[in-house]
Amino acid sequence: MKIGLGSDNNAFKLKTIIKEHLEDLGIEVKDFGCHSEDAVDYPDVAFEVAEAVSKEDVDRGILLCGTGIGVCVAANKYPGIRAALAHDEYSAERAQLSNNAQILTMGAQIVGPEVAKKVVSAYVNAQWxxxxxxxxxxxxxxxxxxxxxxxxxxxxxxx
Incomplete structure (x- = not known):
C-alpha cells in the first residue's frame, strides 16, 4: 500500500509522527508536505493528495490540519474523492468499510499522537x-x- 500524506503547518508535527508510524507498519509514504511550520494553505495540500489518489499515484490519502475539517472539505471538492473525518478507531475503520473513503482526515488540535496512530492503523487495516x-x-x-x-x-x- 502507498499512502499520500499531507498537512498544513498546524499539523506539521503530527504529520511527521504519522509518517514514521506508517513507515514502521511497512507502508510506503509519499509526503506532499508541508515540510516545515511555515504557513501553508490547507486546500493546496488537500488538492494535491486528492489528485494523487484520483490518478491512482497512491492507494489512499491521509490529510491533517488543525481540526481535520478544512482538509476534509477541500479534498471532497475533488471529483470522485470521498474523504472522511475520523478521530477514533471505529470511525476510521467504518470510513473504509462502509464508505470506501480514499482519504482519512484528522485534526492535530483534536487528537494527540498516540490516538492518531491508532486511528491511522484502523484506517489502513480496513479493506472495502x-x-x-x-x-x-x-x-x-x-x-x-x-x-x-x-x-x-x-x-x-x-x-
Whole structure:
C-alpha cells in the first residue's frame, strides 16, 4: 500500500509522527508536505493528495490540519474523492468499510499522537468489501449528475 500524506503547518508535527508510524507498519509514504511550520494553505495540500489518489499515484490519502475539517472539505471538492473525518478507531475503520473513503482526515488540535496512530492503523487495516456498495454507488451517481454540463453551466452563472 502507498499512502499520500499531507498537512498544513498546524499539523506539521503530527504529520511527521504519522509518517514514521506508517513507515514502521511497512507502508510506503509519499509526503506532499508541508515540510516545515511555515504557513501553508490547507486546500493546496488537500488538492494535491486528492489528485494523487484520483490518478491512482497512491492507494489512499491521509490529510491533517488543525481540526481535520478544512482538509476534509477541500479534498471532497475533488471529483470522485470521498474523504472522511475520523478521530477514533471505529470511525476510521467504518470510513473504509462502509464508505470506501480514499482519504482519512484528522485534526492535530483534536487528537494527540498516540490516538492518531491508532486511528491511522484502523484506517489502513480496513479493506472495502463492498458491503455498502449500493449506498456508495448512489453517492457516485449523484456526483456524476452534478458534474453534468447543466450543473456546470449553473455554477458558472453563479446560481
Amino acid at each position: 468489501a463492498e458491503g455498502s456498495k449500493r449506498k456508495v454507488d448512489k453517492i457516485i451517481d449523484r456526483e456524476k449528475e452534478f458534474m453534468s454540463q447543466n450543473y456546470k453551466d449553473a455554477v458558472t452563472k453563479g446560481c
